[in-house]
Amino acid sequence: MRKWIIALCALTVSITMMGCATKQEKEKADLYLRMGSSLIEEGNYPSALSALLKAQELDPQNPLILNNLGQVYFLREKYELAEKQFRKAIELQKDYTDARNNLSRVLIEQGKYAEAEKELNIVLADLTYGGADRAYINLGLAKFNQKQFTQAEQAFVKVLKLKSDDCIASDYYGRSIFEQKDYSRAAEALDRAIGFCQKNLFDEPHFYSALAYYRLGDKEKSMARFEELIKLYPDGKYRQKAKGMLDLIRKGH
Structure with a gap:
């Protein structure tokens, strides 16, 4: 992805x-x-x-x-x-905002979050830039990776206001809520993300949706999500973890 x-x-x-x-x-x-x-x-x-x-x-x-x-x-x-x-x-x-936004993403990947946010402030101040959704995704990732989950959620909300069907923003919006332990809201958000991400063969929202239901004590829905993940994503990143969780639930945990 x-x-x-x-x-x-x-x-x-x-x-x-x-x-x-x-x-x-x-x-x-x-x-x-x-x-x-x-x-x-x-x-x-x-x-x-x-x-x-x-x-x-x-x-x-x-x-x-x-x-x-x-x-x-x-x-x-x-x-x-x-x-x-x-x-x-x-x-x-100097005013090449798209290159600056791309630079911020590379800095995030290298863990240089303060530098990335400095560049993103410049990007978001450019009201002529047509990629504000991508800039807010990068800001959300920077905040999420620093475990600033409330701020991450706020950034991903801004993406979804601009592009409501964005897979990554939808997924990380749900994950940001999940990390705040609001599992009911997280399950709802991640279920929406599943609809946007399935065509991209991106299995992460399936996995975290299943985990949210598990944390809520709804093992039936949790198992259904894990089973869907295994069926729909034979090469998925979370396939083995989903199998492990299914084994755990079937053993009564």
Whole structure:
């Protein structure tokens, strides 16, 4: 599910091209950029990286190329390289809010929460930025990872006001409530998240919904959720944990 985290840049965005690349080099670089962006969408990260490196070689001072390179490095879990690309893109174009938002996500992954929140404050102050939902997701993740669950819940509420069917925001909204031990509200929120996340083959809301029902003492609903998870997600991250919980419940725990 990493793909949702980093915002792919629209190639129609108008930016100021910098550096000394010739017109012909810029045109060729743009072709490689478009190719790389399409390959990111397809999940072909090695080929995307190859195309984007060729684009960078032709037009090294292009912030959009650097931002896309950062995305690929992030998706391949090369966080230091990703951070370097995003920072360079921002250095070249100070108002490149999408790159700044992407930088915040990399900082969160590295546990640099104070730095991430500093960048997110700048992102959210840009009222022209069309990715406010993604910025609030990042803010929510930063708060959640610091166990600031009330603040995390508030951030995810803001996402859902902008995009009510967002899978990740719905899931983490429910999980934030779960961590506050409000299991009734958590079960309700996570049940809604299941509907949004199933098409993404994301089994986390199923698992935490089942746990919420278990904590409420509703073992019948809990077992039903765990059994659904095992059936619907044969390769799911939580499959083995769900099996373990079912065994535990069947033994009378």
